[in-house]
Amino acid sequence: MRALTSWLSQVAAVTSTAVRTIPERRGASLATVFGIAGVVAVFVAVLSIGEGFRKTLRAAGSPDNAMVMRSGSDSEMMSVLVGNSIEIIAQAPGVARGEVGGAVIPLSSAELFVIVDAPKRSTGTTANVPLRGVQPAAFATRPGLEITSGRRFEWGKNEILVGDGARRQFAGLDLGSRLRWGRNEWTVVGTFSAGGALWESELWTDARVLQPAYQRGNSFQTVIVRLASPAAFDTFKDALTTDPRLDVQVLRESEYYGNQGRTLNAIIRGLGLTVSLLMAVGAVFGALNTMYSAVASRTREVATLRALGFGSGAVVVSVLAEALLLALLGGALGAFAAWAFFDGYRTSTLNWDTFSQVTFAFDVTPALLVQGTVFAIALGLVGGLLPALRAARLPVTAALREA
Amino acid sequence: MKYAALVWSNLKRHKARTFFTLLSIVVAFVLFAYLAAARVAFRAGVDVAGADRLLTTHKVSIIQPLPSGYREKIAAVPGVVAVTHSSWFGGIYQNPNTGFQGVFQNPVEPEAYLAMYPEFLIPEAEKRAWIADREGVLVGRKTAERYGWKVGDRVPVQATIYRKKDGTKTWEFNLRGIYDGREKGTDTTQFLFHYDYFDEARQWGQGIVGWYVVRIADPAATAEVGARIDALFENSPSETKTVTEKALMQSFADQIGDIGAIIQWILAAVFFTLLLVAGNTMAQSVRERTSELAVLKTLGFSDLRVLALVLAESATLAVVGGGLGLALGAAAIGAGDPTGGFLPVFYFPESDVVVGAVLVVILGLVTGLLPALAAKRLRIVDALRRA
Numbered sequence A: 001m002r003a004l005t006s007w008l009s010q011v012a013a014v015t016s017t018a019v020r021t022i023p024e025r026r027g028a029s030l031a032t033v034f035g036i037a038g039v040v041a042v043f044v045a046v047l048s049i050g051e052g053f054r055k056t057l058r059a060a061g062s063p064d065n066a067m068v069m070r071s072g073s074d075s076e077m078m079s080v081l082v083g084n085s086i087e088i089i090a091q092a093p094g095v096a097r098g099e100v101g102g103a104v105i106p107l108s109s110a111e112l113f114v115i116v117d118a119p120k121r122s123t124g125t126t127a128n129v130p131l132r133g134v135q136p137a138a139f140a141t142r143p144g145l146e147i148t149s150g151r152r153f154e155w156g157k158n159e160i161l162v163g164d165g166a167r168r169q170f171a172g173l174d175l176g177s178r179l180r181w182g183r184n185e186w187t188v189v190g191t192f193s194a195g196g197a198l199w200e201s202e203l204w205t206d207a208r209v210l211q212p213a214y215q216r217g218n219s220f221q222t223v224i225v226r227l228a229s230p231a232a233f234d235t236f237k238d239a240l241t242t243d244p245r246l247d248v249q250v251l252r253e254s255e256y257y258g259n260q261g262r263t264l265n266a267i268i269r270g271l272g273l274t275v276s277l278l279m280a281v282g283a284v285f286g287a288l289n290t291m292y293s294a295v296a297s298r299t300r301e302v303a304t305l306r307a308l309g310f311g312s313g314a315v316v317v318s319v320l321a322e323a324l325l326l327a328l329l330g331g332a333l334g335a336f337a338a339w340a341f342f343d344g345y346r347t348s349t350l351n352w353d354t355f356s357q358v359t360f361a362f363d364v365t366p367a368l369l370v371q372g373t374v375f376a377i378a379l380g381l382v383g384g385l386l387p388a389l390r391a392a393r394l395p396v397t398a399a400l401r402e403a
Numbered sequence B: 001m002k003y004a005a006l007v008w009s010n011l012k013r014h015k016a017r018t019f020f021t022l023l024s025i026v027v028a029f030v031l032f033a034y035l036a037a038a039r040v041a042f043r044a045g046v047d048v049a050g051a052d053r054l055l056t057t058h059k060v061s062i063i064q065p066l067p068s069g070y071r072e073k074i075a076a077v078p079g080v081v082a083v084t085h086s087s088w089f090g091g092i093y094q095n096p097n098t099g100f101q102g103v104f105q106n107p108v109e110p111e112a113y114l115a116m117y118p119e120f121l122i123p124e125a126e127k128r129a130w131i132a133d134r135e136g137v138l139v140g141r142k143t144a145e146r147y148g149w150k151v152g153d154r155v156p157v158q159a160t161i162y163r164k165k166d167g168t169k170t171w172e173f174n175l176r177g178i179y180d181g182r183e184k185g186t187d188t189t190q191f192l193f194h195y196d197y198f199d200e201a202r203q204w205g206q207g208i209v210g211w212y213v214v215r216i217a218d219p220a221a222t223a224e225v226g227a228r229i230d231a232l233f234e235n236s237p238s239e240t241k242t243v244t245e246k247a248l249m250q251s252f253a254d255q256i257g258d259i260g261a262i263i264q265w266i267l268a269a270v271f272f273t274l275l276l277v278a279g280n281t282m283a284q285s286v287r288e289r290t291s292e293l294a295v296l297k298t299l300g301f302s303d304l305r306v307l308a309l310v311l312a313e314s315a316t317l318a319v320v321g322g323g324l325g326l327a328l329g330a331a332a333i334g335a336g337d338p339t340g341g342f343l344p345v346f347y348f349p350e351s352d353v354v355v356g357a358v359l360v361v362i363l364g365l366v367t368g369l370l371p372a373l374a375a376k377r378l379r380i381v382d383a384l385r386r387a
Helices: A002-020 A022-060 A083-090 A165-167 A206-214 A230-239 A253-259 A262-297 A299-307 A312-342 A366-393 A396-403 B004-011 B015-042 B070-075 B108-118 B124-132 B141-147 B195-201 B220-232 B244-257 B258-287 B290-298 B303-334 B350-377 B380-387
Strands: A065-070 A096-100 A102-105 A108-117 A127-134 A146-150 A159-163 A178-181 A184-193 A203-206 A222-226 A248-252 A344-352 A358-363 B054-060 B078-084 B105-108 B136-140 B154-158 B170-181 B193-194 B211-216 B240-244
Touching: A002 A022, A002 A312, A022 A102, A022 A253, A022 A262, A022 A312, A022 A366, A022 B258, A065 A108, A065 A230, A065 A253, A083 A108, A083 A222, A102 B258, A108 A178, A108 A206, A127 A206, A127 A344, A127 B244, A159 A165, A159 B244, A165 A184, A165 A344, A203 A206, A230 A248, A248 A253, A248 A358, A262 A299, A262 A312, A262 A344, A262 B015, A262 B258, A299 A396, A312 A366, A312 B170, A344 B054, A344 B244, A344 B258, A366 B195, B004 B015, B004 B303, B015 B258, B054 B220, B054 B244, B070 B078, B070 B220, B078 B105, B078 B108, B105 B108, B105 B195, B108 B124, B108 B193, B108 B211, B108 B220, B124 B136, B124 B170, B136 B141, B141 B170, B193 B195, B211 B220, B220 B240, B240 B244, B244 B258, B258 B303, B258 B350, B290 B350, B303 B350
Parallel strands: A127 A203, A159 A184, B105 B193, B136 B170
Antiparallel strands: A065 A222, A065 A248, A096 A102, A108 A127, A108 A222, A127 A358, A146 A184, A159 A203, A178 A184, A344 A358, B054 B211, B054 B240, B078 B211, B136 B193, B154 B170
């Protein structure tokens, strides 16, 4: 016990001298702090793009909903469902019923998913904006959807609701705007939010109005149903997949949106992690240099302490502590910078899976901040370890003479 | 050259420090190479777009099909030299997670398509074999390497949109040829098969195509010819929009949006941070030796010679580290893109190799120059007293 307390007090003494002399090594120490801050900032910022994107998709997938597409379809965009299958799906077991427009009907919305060109505000060039045609039960299957200005479109009219995300990113979609696609003219009658979900990137209208405008006859692309309960999914799925009149696949909505965005995620993760890793290697070299020169400049001091009877363990700890302190400072600075500059930053990009624009906000989550800090600590440990061992192994007499 | 030994022993003095500084510089320039490659990846196609090629798409959106009958009408427009078409197939190879992400599969008119894209280089025999085989497919080098295909393979692709008339989803193709790109930036990921076979065998959608590719006689007349084509189909159920290939590629690059720009800014920031850290260490190691420089001056070394010595040291580090970094970066990029094939073009452009080399020189000069100038101005007595 006594040995331990004496060792601890040695550690405290040596570490406090080390830390107090950091200002004498300002230049190199600052370089280390900034190097590590840079790594952590990049790491957190790049991953926050992926987090934000996933959050948008996650918010769209409700476990209460199921999604029906033609079998083999990779996304809504690719699917086709012909008119007579729509009613079979709506009447299948497991579908919730609810009051829509004064009547109790199955909560099932057959939908079209097409793309229209609209200019991006930031560049003025055209972008693929998703336009979704829905049926009356659509609003009951997405209870998170709220009208933020204007009103809902009227069924059977060329009227459009614009998601808040789409309105912010693309020009000409404000309330009251008149839009011309093909030979049809549409009026924006309202805007909506959807709790950050993917639908905020979309324009919504009546599927029955969209069908003739896009020469779709009586076909749809997907059907979204509200399940009586999340457990009713299997009943619903079995009923549809065993029905010889249908050739469909049934997914939980959450499963479908979980699979979306693979391409973008792969690009962000691939580039982001490569860059973070390379940077980490660079920052470790920087830290190693700083700590080696810190040890070198303290040679005389360390040798004196050793001559006075301080143990080499205390010296190792002091060097590591200094490296960790610098790394933590850098980590905190980097994480803060990433949060300050990137959290909530709104942008839009192409979701390759549906070939259309998705708007989302970067999301610097607490988990990312923790990961960034842990990363910084790891860098500090790696950068401090070798120099610490060098300090511990300094032969006392030689070191005193050298100084 | 006779001072090489002196420079060398200075570098050897703190072996660990020299080594780590060198490695930092290597890493910085590897990053620089990735920065350059990411830049071309996000501008994919824009730089190599044909100046005399226009693309005619449906006015509402590129996903809306056009009638195949537009071909003859477009061909008759004054100023148009050649016209062909392509479509979106969107199939899956093997499984949805790895299969065909980023690979454009297009049913095309084989001969007309190759004539339209002379930058696709293909051996004459393979070209003839592909044209002769209705179920033949021509794939780009990058895609062939990604899936380990060779000429003669039979490739099954799962359709997501177009089933065959018998209701099956699997389309099988014979790999008849592999094309290379004339330019580094040429997209060699495409998967090209016969439109005739596709149109005949598909369950629905006969007689529609995705978009038209139009070659015009005078690259200066893009706007006029484009307007003439669009005027042909005005007020028809399928109105068109004709733009240059470059403009279309640019609009795709813009669709990816500021994500691309942000990643590039981050890479640039990282590169300069690393240089700053490495440069600081290099400068510091010279500052520490002030007294030795004073000794050299006492021995009769001129101011200029001391300056040259210090510069030689920093330049050696920069050139060795930077050169290694650029070479490693080029090698790593050549081995494949870090996203596992999602980026159709990913290479280290020559112009950026030159920029990298210039940055190496600047790094060597700047990190050496400040301490070297201080050393040059040094008054011997002050320096010796300080030590």
